[in-house]
Amino acid sequence: xxxxxxxxxxxxxxxxxxxxxxxxxxxxxxxxxxxxxxxxxxxxxxxxxxxxxxxxxxxxxxxxxxxxxxxxxxxxxxxxxxxxxxxxxxxxxxxxxxxxxxxxxxxxxxxxxxxxxxxxxxxxxxxxxxxxxxxxxxxxxxxxxxxxxxxxxxxxxxxxxxxxxxxxxxxxxxxxxxxxxxxxxxxxxxxxxxxxxxxxxxxxxxxxxxxxxxxxxxxxxxxxxxxxxxxxxxxxxxxxxxxxxxxxxxxxxxxxxxxxx
Amino acid sequence: xxxxxxxxxxxxxxxxxxxxxxxxxxxxxxxxxxxxxxxxxxxxxxxxxxxxxxxxxxxxxxxxxxxxxxxxxxxxxxxxxxxxxxxxxxxx
Numbered sequence: 001x002x003x004x005x006x007x008x009x010x011x012x013x014x015x016x017x018x019x020x021x022x023x024x025x026x027x028x029x030x031x032x033x034x035x036x037x038x039x040x041x042x043x044x045x046x047x048x049x050x051x052x053x054x055x056x057x058x059x060x061x062x063x064x065x066x067x068x069x070x071x072x073x074x075x076x077x078x079x080x081x082x083x084x085x086x087x088x089x090x091x092x093x094x095x096x097x098x099x100x101x102x103x104x105x106x107x108x109x110x111x112x113x114x115x116x117x118x119x120x121x122x123x124x125x126x127x128x129x130x131x132x133x134x135x136x137x138x139x140x141x142x143x144x145x146x147x148x149x150x151x152x153x154x155x156x157x158x159x160x161x162x163x164x165x166x167x168x169x170x171x172x173x174x175x176x177x178x179x180x181x182x183x184x185x186x187x188x189x190x191x192x193x194x195x196x197x198x199x200x201x202x203x204x205x206x207x208x209x210x211x212x213x214x215x216x217x218x219x220x221x222x223x224x225x226x227x228x229x230x231x232x233x234x235x236x237x238x239x240x241x242x243x244x245x246x247x248x249x250x251x252x253x254x255x256x257x258x259x260x261x
Numbered sequence: 262x263x264x265x266x267x268x269x270x271x272x273x274x275x276x277x278x279x280x281x282x283x284x285x286x287x288x289x290x291x292x293x294x295x296x297x298x299x300x301x302x303x304x305x306x307x308x309x310x311x312x313x314x315x316x317x318x319x320x321x322x323x324x325x326x327x328x329x330x331x332x333x334x335x336x337x338x339x340x341x342x343x344x345x346x347x348x349x350x351x352x353x
């Protein structure tokens with residue numbers, strides 16, 4: 001595949017669309033297309049993680065080795081500043097607060113921002129910006145949370161992504177059978193989720209995870225393995241899961257996740 | 262009180278570690294009046310949230326405030342979480 005061709009599969013890889021197998025198995029992807037694909041990943045983050053992000057090369061912002069561009073946050077609106085063409089929300093998720101600016105150009109934008117008031121919980125999709133060292137979020141979409149299990153779900157996703165980017169990618173990169181020069185595992189052809197199969201690319205927001213890392217999870221700490229197995233259940237988490245999972249999750253968040261909470 | 266700075270997520274067992282500090286938790290309301298809500302925490306402890314609860318009050322309510330002691334929160338912010346909520350998972 002030429003590096004200057006528009007790669008539709010990679011372009012939508014961060015939005016739940018599955019890339020083609022050709023994209024997955026192509027070795028030595030040009031760094032520009034790889035960077036573009038990373039930039040399109042959608043990362044669930046907490047505000048604490050946002051604020052702790054480090055600066056990579058050039059103008060890149062990265063977390064755990066993954067370029068950060070589009071992020072999703074869930075938090076409570078604590079302040080709203082309404083101007084003529086923009087609306088700035090201060091979103092507090094319990095780990096800190098960040099200002100999210102939504103530009104209002106069309107009627108649909110006005111409808112979206114008018115539905116939100118102080119005290120409401122919202123889900124924010126946006127692009128991370130850093131202006132004079134101050135992090136803000138340029139908001140694409142800000143929506144009310146109607147089912148408050150979304151809050152718990154978001155934090156679980158943040159934990160999962162953090163574990164994936166720090167534990168799993170490190171373990172996978174040490175496997176001798178890896179041949180992909182990008183630094184990740186050679187994707188198995190039968191697997192549809194290529195982003196999960198390319199640790200060099202980092203985690204991208206996917207809802208249909210394929211359990212292709214059974215062999216590599218043996219290398220991961222037993223606790224992380226338990227958490228990952230739990231999180232790989234179907235996207236609609238049942239409210240009736242066994243209490244046995246809460247203990248490892250408690251231990252995880254209280255003692256192993258100072259970077260997130 | 263400025264409630265926009267980070268508040269520790271607590272349950273009944275953890276609140277004793279944050280006495281005097283800002284905390285947040287979700288309670289399953291068992292009894293309520295105009296000045297307080299008595300409810301069950303995510304780990305089954307009975308906690309009291311003092312303040313002005315919202316009217317009407319749903320079965321699950323998030324409370325953000327200062328922990329006065331190991332089973333009382335002086336709440337500043339209340340958010341109704343509805344009548345269906347996964348307390349088991351919030352317990353992380």
